[in-house]
Amino acid sequence: MQLKFKNGKFRVLQVSDPQDLQYVRPTMMRMLNKAYDDLKPDLIVLTGDNILGNHLDDARIYTPLIVKDKESEKKAMGIAIDKLVSPIEERKIPFAMIYGNHDDRNRMTKEEQADFYRSYSCNIGLDGTDSGDCDTYNIPIYSEDGEKVKINIWMLDSAWHDKEQDKCFEYVKPQAVEWYKKTSARLKEENGGEVVPAIMFQHIPMLETLELIEECDKNYEGAVPGPDGKFFKLKDECGGFLGEYVSAVSEKTGQMEAIKECGDVKAVVFGHDHGNCFTGVVDGIQFIQTPCTSFRCYGNRKRGVRVFDIDESTGEFETFVLTYDDIVGKSLWNDFCYLWDADDMWKKKAALIAGVAGAAVLGIGVGVGIALKKRK
Ligand SMILES: [Fe+2]
Numbered sequence: 483m484q485l486k487f488k489n490g491k492f493r494v495l496q497v498s499d500p501q502d503l504q505y506v507r508p509t510m511m512r513m514l515n516k517a518y519d520d521l522k523p524d525l526i527v528l529t530g531d532n533i534l535g536n537h538l539d540d541a542r543i544y545t546p547l548i549v550k551d552k553e554s555e556k557k558a559m560g561i562a563i564d565k566l567v568s569p570i571e572e573r574k575i576p577f578a579m580i581y582g583n584h585d586d587r588n589r590m591t592k593e594e595q596a597d598f599y600r601s602y603s604c605n606i607g608l609d610g611t612d613s614g615d616c617d618t619y620n621i622p623i624y625s626e627d628g629e630k631v632k633i634n635i636w637m638l639d640s641a642w643h644d645k646e647q648d649k650c651f652e653y654v655k656p657q658a659v660e661w662y663k664k665t666s667a668r669l670k671e672e673n674g675g676e677v678v679p680a681i682m683f684q685h686i687p688m689l690e691t692l693e694l695i696e697e698c699d700k701n702y703e704g705a706v707p708g709p710d711g712k713f714f715k716l717k718d719e720c721g722g723f724l725g726e727y728v729s730a731v732s733e734k735t736g737q738m739e740a741i742k743e744c745g746d747v748k749a750v751v752f753g754h755d756h757g758n759c760f761t762g763v764v765d766g767i768q769f770i771q772t773p774c775t776s777f778r779c780y781g782n783r784k785r786g787v788r789v790f791d792i793d794e795s796t797g798e799f800e801t802f803v804l805t806y807d808d809i810v811g812k813s814l815w816n817d818f819c820y821l822w823d824a825d826d827m828w829k830k831k832a833a834l835i836a837g838v839a840g841a842a843v844l845g846i847g848v849g850v851g852i853a854l855k856k857r858k
């Protein structure tokens with residue numbers, strides 16, 4: 483499938499951390515469906531933690547295992563992925579995906595899981611590269627006439643589970659960095675020696691993202707707790723919102739040096755930190771953090787999707803986040819749905835249920851009292 487600019491524009495919609503199960507939260511799906519209809523993206527990128535792959539077998543909290551073998555796990559995984567992907571497929575929107583730290587900690591391999599995504603006609607990118615990971619690849623976006631690659635989208639795996647060690651690693655592998663350098667050089671050569679401007683997506687923030695925050699007084703408005711009892715804020719030159727301390731990759735694998743050497747990447751875009759929503763510049767490269775989409779996880783009212791509007795003639799782009807409130811609108815009903823489905827609202831939800839139950843009990847008590855009085 484060749485993706486092309488239309489009327490000089492191309493819109494990418496990033497959906498990050500929609501992590502959910504075979505029992506998907508309806509409020510997230512309502513938000514996503516409306517976003518797809520309203521925004522009409524040319525490409526959707528699912529940037530990791532697409533499902534809660536590590537909770538497929540204990541999908542209902544406080545209940546015993548419900549998935550006991552690989553076959554049952556496969557079935558549950560297929561349903562969870564289908565809940566997420568079928569609204570995209572129904573609308574015939576091309577989509578690409580990478581994994582996050584939650585996707586594959588289960589009996590299935592990444593390749594086996596990728597087969598679910600590959601089974602949708604709108605899926606692109608997962609058709610094999612020499613990168614070493616099925617979810618490390620690039621998507622060229624062509625000019626309207628299909629003659630020239632105008633923008634390149636890098637999709638890099640930054641979260642992987644070593645099944646033998648049963649350990650999760652969070653960084654872009656050195657061989658993926660080497661593959662990026664080699665492929666970037668090839669694209670440049672094919673483009674007559676000119677670098678192809680690119681946007682790079684990966685799940686876990688690069689270590690250099692920490693350069694966008696600084697220590698601050700704990701009483702500073704918006705300060706978030708970090709390591710060693712210290713508090714942090716977003717640097718003044720950045721735009722957006724810091725909802726939690728940056729949880730970056732665990733190792734440097736030469737990615738930043740490679741990006742600077744290749745000179746093609748305009749922005750690196752991350753998910754993983756559900757509560758963070760900001761942009762900043764590190765060594766001339768834009769670092770963009772997108773909040774989560776999921777309601778079945780920690781997070782805040784920044785939950786939503788990120789839009790990239792790319793201009794064909796300049797290769798430049800505008801980006802913005804649309805939150806749940808932006809997408810579905812403010813109303814009492816939408817507030818109630820948010821409260822009911824978002825994990826971080828559980829205390830308010832519990833208070834609401836207790837209040838309604840208390841009022842019901844009181845109402846029944848009063849009713850019984852009146853009835854008894856009448857009988858006397
Ligand atoms: Fe996540």
